[in-house]
Amino acid sequence: MKNQYTITKELVKKWAHESCFIGRNRTIFILYMIVAAAFAAIFVMYAFFVKSSWHNIYISLIMCAITVYKAYPERIINASERYKQLAKLNGASAWGMVVDFADSEIIVTEGTATASISYAGISKIVEKKDKYLIFLKSKNYIRIYKDAFVDCTEEECMDYIRSKIGMIDFLKSINKKK
Secondary structure, X not given: OEEEEEEOHHHHHHHXXXXXXXXXXXXXXXXXXXXXXXXXXXXXXXXXXXXXXXXXXXXXXXXXXXXXXXXXXXXXXXXXXXXXXXXXXXXXXXXXXXXXXXXXXXXXXXXXEEEEEEHHHEEXXXXXXXXXXXXXXXOOEEEEEOOOEEOOOHHHHHHHHHHHXXXXXXXXXXXXXX
Protein backbone atom coordinates (compact mmCIF):
# COMPACT_ATOMS: atom_id res chain seq x y z
CA MET A 1 0.00 0.00 0.00
CA LYS A 2 1.43 3.32 -1.04
CA ASN A 3 0.60 6.99 -1.21
CA GLN A 4 2.53 8.71 -3.98
CA TYR A 5 2.55 12.33 -5.18
CA THR A 6 4.84 14.95 -6.69
CA ILE A 7 6.30 17.81 -4.67
CA THR A 8 6.38 21.13 -6.55
CA LYS A 9 7.10 24.72 -5.59
CA GLU A 10 3.36 25.47 -5.40
CA LEU A 11 2.80 22.50 -3.09
CA VAL A 12 5.61 23.59 -0.75
CA LYS A 13 4.10 27.11 -0.57
CA LYS A 14 0.69 25.58 0.15
CA TRP A 15 2.22 23.54 2.97
CA ALA A 16 3.82 26.68 4.43
CA HIS A 17 0.47 28.45 4.34
CA GLU A 18 -1.29 25.50 5.98
CA SER A 19 1.37 25.14 8.67
CA CYS A 20 0.62 28.65 9.92
CA PHE A 21 -2.80 27.49 11.01
CA ILE A 22 -2.17 24.02 12.48
CA GLY A 23 -1.73 23.32 16.20
CA ARG A 24 0.78 25.40 18.10
CA ASN A 25 1.65 27.40 14.96
CA ARG A 26 -1.92 28.73 14.99
CA THR A 27 -1.39 29.90 18.58
CA ILE A 28 1.92 31.55 17.63
CA PHE A 29 0.24 33.26 14.67
CA ILE A 30 -2.52 34.62 16.94
CA LEU A 31 0.05 35.86 19.47
CA TYR A 32 1.98 37.65 16.72
CA MET A 33 -1.24 39.33 15.57
CA ILE A 34 -2.03 40.40 19.16
CA VAL A 35 1.45 41.92 19.50
CA ALA A 36 1.07 43.65 16.11
CA ALA A 37 -2.27 45.08 17.25
CA ALA A 38 -0.61 46.34 20.44
CA PHE A 39 2.12 48.08 18.43
CA ALA A 40 -0.55 49.56 16.15
CA ALA A 41 -2.42 50.82 19.23
CA ILE A 42 0.79 52.38 20.54
CA PHE A 43 1.27 54.04 17.14
CA VAL A 44 -2.25 55.51 17.25
CA MET A 45 -1.77 56.62 20.85
CA TYR A 46 1.55 58.34 20.09
CA ALA A 47 0.37 59.87 16.82
CA PHE A 48 -3.02 61.21 17.81
CA PHE A 49 -3.37 61.42 21.58
CA VAL A 50 0.05 61.97 23.12
CA LYS A 51 1.42 64.11 20.27
CA SER A 52 4.77 62.48 20.91
CA SER A 53 7.93 62.92 18.92
CA TRP A 54 8.06 61.22 15.53
CA HIS A 55 10.75 58.74 16.51
CA ASN A 56 8.31 57.00 18.92
CA ILE A 57 5.75 56.81 16.13
CA TYR A 58 8.29 55.39 13.66
CA ILE A 59 9.53 52.83 16.17
CA SER A 60 6.01 51.56 16.87
CA LEU A 61 5.25 51.39 13.13
CA ILE A 62 8.47 49.48 12.43
CA MET A 63 7.78 47.06 15.29
CA CYS A 64 4.25 46.50 14.00
CA ALA A 65 5.55 45.77 10.48
CA ILE A 66 8.22 43.38 11.79
CA THR A 67 5.65 41.50 13.87
CA VAL A 68 3.27 41.10 10.93
CA TYR A 69 6.20 39.93 8.76
CA LYS A 70 7.21 37.33 11.37
CA ALA A 71 3.64 36.06 11.61
CA TYR A 72 3.13 35.05 7.99
CA PRO A 73 5.29 36.31 5.07
CA GLU A 74 8.49 35.06 6.69
CA ARG A 75 7.14 31.49 6.61
CA ILE A 76 6.36 31.74 2.89
CA ILE A 77 9.82 33.16 2.14
CA ASN A 78 11.47 30.41 4.23
CA ALA A 79 9.41 27.80 2.37
CA SER A 80 10.63 29.18 -0.96
CA GLU A 81 14.24 29.01 0.23
CA ARG A 82 13.72 25.48 1.56
CA TYR A 83 12.22 24.48 -1.80
CA LYS A 84 15.25 25.88 -3.67
CA GLN A 85 17.60 23.89 -1.45
CA LEU A 86 15.58 20.68 -1.86
CA ALA A 87 15.32 21.19 -5.63
CA LYS A 88 19.10 21.59 -5.78
CA LEU A 89 19.60 18.49 -3.61
CA ASN A 90 17.21 16.40 -5.73
CA GLY A 91 18.45 17.84 -9.01
CA ALA A 92 14.95 18.68 -10.26
CA SER A 93 12.22 21.28 -9.88
CA ALA A 94 9.75 18.55 -8.89
CA TRP A 95 10.37 15.23 -7.17
CA GLY A 96 8.37 12.33 -5.84
CA MET A 97 7.11 11.58 -2.37
CA VAL A 98 6.26 7.96 -1.63
CA VAL A 99 4.79 6.81 1.66
CA ASP A 100 4.91 2.99 1.70
CA PHE A 101 2.88 1.23 4.39
CA ALA A 102 4.90 -1.97 4.88
CA ASP A 103 4.13 -4.73 7.37
CA SER A 104 6.43 -3.58 10.16
CA GLU A 105 6.96 0.13 9.44
CA ILE A 106 6.14 3.12 7.28
CA ILE A 107 8.84 3.91 4.73
CA VAL A 108 8.86 7.54 3.59
CA THR A 109 10.88 8.39 0.49
CA GLU A 110 11.19 12.00 -0.63
CA GLY A 111 13.38 12.44 -3.67
CA THR A 112 16.65 10.74 -2.71
CA ALA A 113 16.07 10.60 1.06
CA THR A 114 14.41 7.69 2.86
CA ALA A 115 13.18 7.36 6.45
CA SER A 116 11.53 4.50 8.34
CA ILE A 117 8.86 5.13 10.93
CA SER A 118 7.41 2.56 13.29
CA TYR A 119 3.65 2.28 13.57
CA ALA A 120 4.19 2.65 17.32
CA GLY A 121 5.44 6.18 16.58
CA ILE A 122 1.99 7.33 15.45
CA SER A 123 0.11 9.42 18.00
CA LYS A 124 -3.03 10.29 16.00
CA ILE A 125 -4.52 10.55 12.54
CA VAL A 126 -6.44 13.67 11.49
CA GLU A 127 -8.63 13.69 8.40
CA LYS A 128 -8.82 16.88 6.37
CA LYS A 129 -10.77 17.72 3.22
CA ASP A 130 -8.27 16.29 0.73
CA LYS A 131 -5.69 14.55 2.92
CA TYR A 132 -4.81 12.78 6.14
CA LEU A 133 -2.22 14.05 8.59
CA ILE A 134 -0.53 11.21 10.46
CA PHE A 135 0.90 12.85 13.57
CA LEU A 136 3.95 11.22 15.10
CA LYS A 137 5.03 11.20 18.73
CA SER A 138 8.11 13.17 17.61
CA LYS A 139 5.73 16.13 16.92
CA ASN A 140 6.14 15.79 13.13
CA TYR A 141 3.50 14.58 10.75
CA ILE A 142 3.22 12.71 7.48
CA ARG A 143 0.87 14.10 4.86
CA ILE A 144 -0.95 11.59 2.65
CA TYR A 145 -3.40 12.70 -0.02
CA LYS A 146 -6.75 10.99 -0.54
CA ASP A 147 -6.38 10.91 -4.32
CA ALA A 148 -2.77 9.59 -4.31
CA PHE A 149 -3.18 5.99 -3.14
CA VAL A 150 -1.49 3.31 -5.25
CA ASP A 151 -2.33 -0.41 -5.18
CA CYS A 152 -5.20 0.17 -2.74
CA THR A 153 -8.11 2.43 -1.94
CA GLU A 154 -8.18 5.16 0.67
CA GLU A 155 -10.46 3.08 2.93
CA GLU A 156 -8.28 -0.04 2.68
CA CYS A 157 -5.14 1.87 3.57
CA MET A 158 -6.66 3.76 6.48
CA ASP A 159 -8.18 0.55 7.87
CA TYR A 160 -4.75 -1.09 7.56
CA ILE A 161 -3.02 1.76 9.42
CA ARG A 162 -5.69 1.79 12.13
CA SER A 163 -5.36 -1.98 12.55
CA LYS A 164 -1.59 -1.62 12.95
CA ILE A 165 -2.05 1.11 15.55
CA GLY A 166 -4.78 -0.90 17.32
CA MET A 167 -2.61 -4.03 17.40
CA ILE A 168 0.26 -2.06 18.94
CA ASP A 169 -2.04 -0.56 21.58
CA PHE A 170 -3.39 -4.04 22.32
CA LEU A 171 0.13 -5.47 22.72
CA LYS A 172 1.11 -2.56 24.99
CA SER A 173 -1.91 -3.19 27.21
CA ILE A 174 -0.98 -6.88 27.51
CA ASN A 175 2.59 -5.98 28.48
CA LYS A 176 1.36 -3.55 31.14
CA LYS A 177 -0.70 -6.28 32.81
CA LYS A 178 2.36 -8.50 33.34
